Amino acid sequence: MDTIEWIDATAMGDVPADDVIGILVAGRDIALYNAGGEIFATDNICTHGHARLCEGFLEGHEIECPLHQGRFDVRSGQPSCAPVTEALRSYPVRIEGGRVLLALD
Template sequence: MSNWIDVAAEADLFEGAGIAVTPCGHDIALFSVEGQVFATDNQCTHGPAKLCDGFIEGTEIECPFHQGRFDLRTGAATLEPASKPIKVWPVKVEAGRVLLDLG
């Protein structure tokens, strides 16, 4: 069952940068990359770092503290020391609003 929740204005997102949102108590990072919006858990699986503060390389987010990387599309860890994947959330943009499926 889908549970789409409005979490941000598309205009709040900037190419190559992340922002944090907390719908229903979930700490989620949103990223805009080449016209697409991605949503992942905001916490690095390697340690206490916020991925919204990380560095985007293509479709990967690099942890700002540990330089581990994750694929924004799948959540897969792509560069050590990160080894466990992050959760990715279904996202869509409608009428200038970013919606996440938290179902």
């Protein structure tokens, strides 16, 4: 039976409402999004150009890359407009005791 290893990433309060932050978790650059009170996590580097998504603009469930204005759905990592075509890796999130936990593998 597989067991998921949950890694404590940050406090829920560290992710501002309707915004995105970048954090380093277990050596990975992760973007955490607070979209409508729900937390989502993806890789922080755009798949199209080497830009940090935490420097982009979060609108609803979409993050806009600051470099070429491509957009991704933060819930799934799927691209939602050109020029991005490759999905971001997204990660399961769990909230426990006010902490954001991630499953990275």
